Amino acid sequence: MARLISIVIGAGFVFVLALALFFTAKEAIQNPTPETAEHEFHVDPRDADLPSNSIFGKFDKAQLQRGLKVYQEVCAACHSLKYVSFRNLTQLGYSEGQVKALAAAWPVEQPSSNPETGEAMTRKNVPSDRFPSPYLNEIAGRAANNNALPPDLSLMVKAREDGANYIYSLLNGYKEQEGYKNEHGEELLKKFPGARTPEGLxxxxxFPNLNIAMPPPISSDGQVTYDDGTKATRDQMAxxxxxxxxxxxxxxxxxxxxxxxxxxGFIIIFIFLTIGAYRNVWRNVKH
Incomplete structure (x- = not known):
């Protein structure tokens, strides 16, 4: 009897699942998900071809120094780098003296206070300081950017899928919306008239939803001057x-x-040693 009840309950459960699957499939066929501009016209990031991308990847210190210069002269006006200290720049090939000079000359100073009066003030950066935020607090950051808070860039590569390629492609990805076509040659605004980018974006x-609050940070070639003489094209800076x-x-x-x-390498060597030991121990044993 108990077995019969179990069979009936199981059959009922299977029937309910089959019924749910049937009606879900029916709904999907009769009322398919409408096409969206984001799905039709979003493009995947391009390969930045960075030397650090592969499993054998290494950093090009000259490129990192150029990237720091782009951050300093283009990105630092809006974006913080709060998890990185100036002294870490020695890993990029700078001497301690160069790091000290760079920190002291950084355009944004460290927030501080007068030890006698407690009044807010600023002081020059020192190597042990982290990169200062361009804004006093989140409210000030939003007020300066149409209520869109510029994110910290310290871990941005980890925070975005395909991080380095995404950042590279995003910086190069600003387009004129008029006449923009997808891979099938369809024009965005003809297919989705309501998809026009709102004012201020x-x-x-x-970008996932096609519209971003950040103005094009790298807008023209030669926006920075590289110390090593590399031509500062938009693609190179990105x-x-x-x-x-x-x-x-x-x-x-x-x-x-x-x-x-x-x-x-150790695992490979260990595997060969294990195989050798196995054969040595059992070499005189007949199977």
Missing amino acids: YFNPT KDVAAFLVWTAEPNLESRHAAGLGAL
Whole structure:
């Protein structure tokens, strides 16, 4: 009797699942999900071809220094880098004296207070300081950016899928919305008349919803002057700052890769030693 009850309950459960599946499929066929502009015209990030991208990847210190310059002269006006200290820049090839001079000359000073009066003030940065935020607090940041708070960039490569390629493509992705077509040659505004970018936002197909609050930060070639003589094209600047942000998010990438390869080599050697030991121990044993 108990067995019969179990069979009936199981059959009822299967029947309910089948019924739910049937009506779900029916609804999907009769009322398919409408096409959206975001789905039709969003583009995936392009490969930035950075030397750190592969499992054997390493940093190009010259490129990281160029990326720092782009961050300093373009990005630092809006975006913080609160998890990185100036002294960490020695990993990029700078001497301690160069780091000290760079910190002291940084355009945003450290918030401080007068020890006698307690009044708010600022002081020059020192190597042990972290990169200062361009805004006093979140409210000030939103007030200066149409209520859109610029995110901190320290870990942005980790916070976004395909991080380095996403940042590189986003910086290069600003387009004119009029006449913009997808891969099938369809025009966005003809197919989705209501998809026009709202005032105060900017059209960028790399951004998930196509419209981003950040104005194009890299708007023209030669926006910075590289110390090593590299031509500062828009593509080069976007690539260099993306490489720099890979470093800020994972400064130990090279040592991690080296440790991983060392561990892999050890495992391979251990496997051969194990096979050799097995054959040595059992060589006289007949199967």
